Amino acid sequence: MTGSRDRGVPERSIPDPGAAGRAAIEARRARAAVKRALAAGQRGPRDVAERAWQEPDGVEARLRVPEYFGSLRGMGPKRVETLMRELAIAPSKRLGGLGGLQRERVRAWLDVVDPSRRPRLIVLAGPTAVGKGTVAQYVREHFPQIRHSVSATTRAPRPGEIDGVHYAFVSDAEFDRMVDEGEFLEWATVHNLSRYGTPRSSVQAALDEGSSVLLEIDLQGARQVRESFPDAVLLFLAPPSWDELVRRLVGRGTETPAERAKRLETAKVELASQPEFDATIVNSDVAEAAHEVVERILAAEAEARE
Numbered sequence: 447m448t449g450s451r452d453r454g455v456p457e458r459s460i461p462d463p464g465a466a467g468r469a470a471i472e473a474r475r476a477r478a479a480v481k482r483a484l485a486a487g488q489r490g491p492r493d494v495a496e497r498a499w500q501e502p503d504g505v506e507a508r509l510r511v512p513e514y515f516g517s518l519r520g521m522g523p524k525r526v527e528t529l530m531r532e533l534a535i536a537p538s539k540r541l542g543g544l545g546g547l548q549r550e551r552v553r554a555w556l557d558v559v560d561p562s563r564r565p566r567l568i569v570l571a572g573p574t575a576v577g578k579g580t581v582a583q584y585v586r587e588h589f590p591q592i593r594h595s596v597s598a599t600t601r602a603p604r605p606g607e608i609d610g611v612h613y614a615f616v617s618d619a620e621f622d623r624m625v626d627e628g629e630f631l632e633w634a635t636v637h638n639l640s641r642y643g644t645p646r647s648s649v650q651a652a653l654d655e656g657s658s659v660l661l662e663i664d665l666q667g668a669r670q671v672r673e674s675f676p677d678a679v680l681l682f683l684a685p686p687s688w689d690e691l692v693r694r695l696v697g698r699g700t701e702t703p704a705e706r707a708k709r710l711e712t713a714k715v716e717l718a719s720q721p722e723f724d725a726t727i728v729n730s731d732v733a734e735a736a737h738e739v740v741e742r743i744l745a746a747e748a749e750a751r752e
């Protein structure tokens with residue numbers, strides 16, 4: 447009699463300890479699966495963090511921050527420890543428990559130094575005077591993590607252009623030598639006038655260091671890059687209108703009327719090539735266009751590896 451009452455009481459008032467244990471094991475397994483997916487590059491770190499912040503009860507939110515960082519490629523315990531200090535996040539914190547400022551710091555870190563990002567070769571092409579140089583300069587000033595290649599050219603420097611900064615200005619003979627020795631990743635004669643080429647070694651060095659590289663080159667060069675680097679990202683910078691393009695070319699005032707006419711001929715061919723590119727960005731406002739270029743680069747870097 448007594449025995450049966452003793453058995454009945456605990457069954458009603460204490461939750462099944464087996465079920466709680468099973469749930470904890472299940473949750474641990476789910477967290478381990480997220481960490482494995484991060485380590486294998488099957489899930490992006492940004493995707494995991496954003497999910498944690500959208501779903502406070504989800505598995506991602508329950509991941510401890512050091513475990514999350516520690517699952518990323520190239521992040522050993524020492525680097526994780528340093529990073530946690532830099533981001534001012536306590537080691538016991540879970541992703542879902544981060545405050546607004548901490549989330550912003552994690553996002554900023556992911557944008558710039560996340561080791562699982564893949565550096566990409568980016569081509570910025572478009573007709574003469576559309577603003578390629580101006581937009582690239584904005585990117586250079588505001589996003590130093592993106593590298594820029596300095597081309598070699600046989601054209602004469604314009605006033606204010608610095609050898610080795612805007613271009614490496616070389617003679618015809620020197621350009622011939624560079625072509626013969628295979629020093630160019632691509633090269634072309636532009637506007638039927640001068641030759642321009644992208645040096646292979648500096649571009650490769652930047653990619654090897656983990657930085658994406660922006661190439662500001664013409665349509666023929668863009669096509670060569672597509673051939674030899676099929677996963678390069680090709681961006682086309684377009685003018686808001688043809689009249690605005692002419693205004694910019696004239697306004698820049700660096701060409702004679704005959705040179706301008708030649709450039710506008712090339713521009714017509716280039717504008718017709720837009721469908722060959724991965725995306726078209728209209729340069730109405732320099733800052734907006736530059737931000738769009740950078741967004742495209744960051745999105746390409748974050749694409750999962752094959």
Ligand SMILES: Nc1nc2c(ncn2[C@@H]2O[C@H](COP(=O)(O)OP(=O)(O)O)[C@@H](O)[C@H]2O)c(=O)[nH]1
Nearest residue numbers: 574575597633634636642643644662663664667
């Ligand atoms: N293929 C190729 N084109 C380049 C290179 N460097 C610059 N260009 C292109 O050459 C063209 C002429 O450049 P530039 O003489 O500075 O004058 P712009 O056309 O008025 O900007 C532009 O379309 C540039 O994008 C390069 O290394 N390779």
Ligand SMILES: Nc1ncnc2c1ncn2[C@@H]1O[C@H](COP(=O)(O)OP(=O)(O)O)[C@@H](O)[C@H]1O
Nearest residue numbers: 574575576577578579580694698729730731732
């Ligand atoms: N978004 C813009 N709005 C107005 N003018 C611009 C804009 N972008 C560039 N420009 C101007 O147009 C001219 C050509 O720009 P530039 O960068 O030299 O072109 P590209 O390198 O494509 O030949 C320059 O005088 C520049 O100041």
